[in-house]
Amino acid sequence: MRFQIVITYLANEREKRVIHSVLDDISDILYLTDLKAHERASALKMADVILSRSVVEAEIKLQEVVQLKSTRFIQLIFAGADNVPFAAIPENITVASNVGAFAEPLAEHVLAMTLCLAKSILPRHLQLAHGNFNQTVLNKELRGGICGIVGMGSNGAAIARVMKGVGMEVHGINRSATSSFPLDFIGELADMDEVLRRSDVVVLTVPLTRQTLHLIGRHEFEIMKPDGILINVARGKVVAQRALYNHLKTTPAFSAGIDTWWSEPGDPGGFKLDYPFFDLPNMIGSPHNADDVPGIMTAATKIAAENIRCFLEGKAIRGKVNRADYIPRKNTEL
Incomplete structure (x- = not known):
């Protein structure tokens, strides 16, 4: 047949x-x-x-x-x-x-964003461009820290391998509390608050569903480390936009890397933001191209x-x- x-x-x-x-x-x-x-x-x-x-x-x-x-x-x-x-x-x-299918390049992009934020690459570059040779600010070291991954599917496993490679512990969250990649901790959504509290870097790689819409909001930001790093390669609406903007604005040591946005060119309103994220020094973005490699x-x-x-x-x-x-x-x- x-x-x-x-x-x-x-x-x-x-x-x-x-x-x-x-x-x-x-x-x-x-x-x-x-x-x-x-x-x-x-x-x-x-x-x-x-x-x-x-x-x-x-x-x-x-x-x-x-x-x-x-x-x-x-x-x-x-x-x-x-x-x-x-x-x-x-x-x-x-x-x-x-x-x-896109897990490996996605994981590389997560690492790139994390390192860029941890080492304050963009702010230091802009200072140098204006003649300010500032050596007084310490970089953040990833080795020995904890990376919390919310969404331990195939993407999460690839990200975990990369983060392990730079010496981080990896703690994961998914619905089944199981992982194909060996982690230092794996839990379910009920354990998410504890993972957010202990993580130096939090990576979001969950699908956008009824359960994950605005999964990360004001409460979650309040319990994260004040100098934590958030990387979102899931979907924009997994994060509450106003809560993230307010947290970045009021907690300058906190930083975020965003690859997926609340409204993108394929959406009815096109790419737009409700808040001026690009005025903030502690945010970097990419145009939803984390996995776009030859x-x-x-x-x-x-x-x-x-x-x-x-x-x-x-x-x-x-x-x-x-x-x-x-x-x-x-x-x-x-």
Whole structure:
């Protein structure tokens, strides 16, 4: 039996080669970007599997999503599933995110941000640019400190390896209180306050769900170390924006590195902030590109394609999403 797989986004030639090398022998592969309107409707109606970056409107319209009558599996290229319009996707369809596909470059970026903040690289650079050769401020040493990771999945494990490499203890938090990587401590969400209290560096790498929306707010900042470092490579809304801004403003020894923002270019309002974070000397940011390195999309495509094959062959899959965890998107009502 041959299956029909529909790709919803514009894949490059390297990505196409990977997809075909993994799936050609068991499936017919169609690309929505190559099809006319009536051909799209027919392809989607007959699709057994959808491969999509994140099932957003730019790839596949909501009116098309609800017409997936034969589809049994949607595989995401990206690791996050918070943009998926679950309300429009038939309940019988299994959705899988691409967990761990971007973990290694993400972990490097976390370390880079942490070192930049711990060593006050940007403030010292700006002082030098103005002729101030200031050697009176001590750097912060990571070795011997504690890194608390909230979200000990594949990303968390990769971050833990990197932080262990610079001599930090690593304490982790997730729902199961288990980790594939050996930690100095692993707990569940009930243990988060204690991990926040003892950590010199806190890294957020949880998905944005009902449970993690504004997971870090005023209370959490109040119990963190006054000279602590927060790195957010999860989603912007995992952190309460006003609480973070106020804490950075009133606690100048505290610092934050932000890669994921509350509103980004793909959102209706575009990239915008409610508070002037970039006026603060104790914050650095990057444009949600922590995992964007050469070849990463090809590698992620291969992992996704292999997961599709596992599903079609009745084997265990990675990254199955529990749609009940996610907050319904406002624009998914048809």
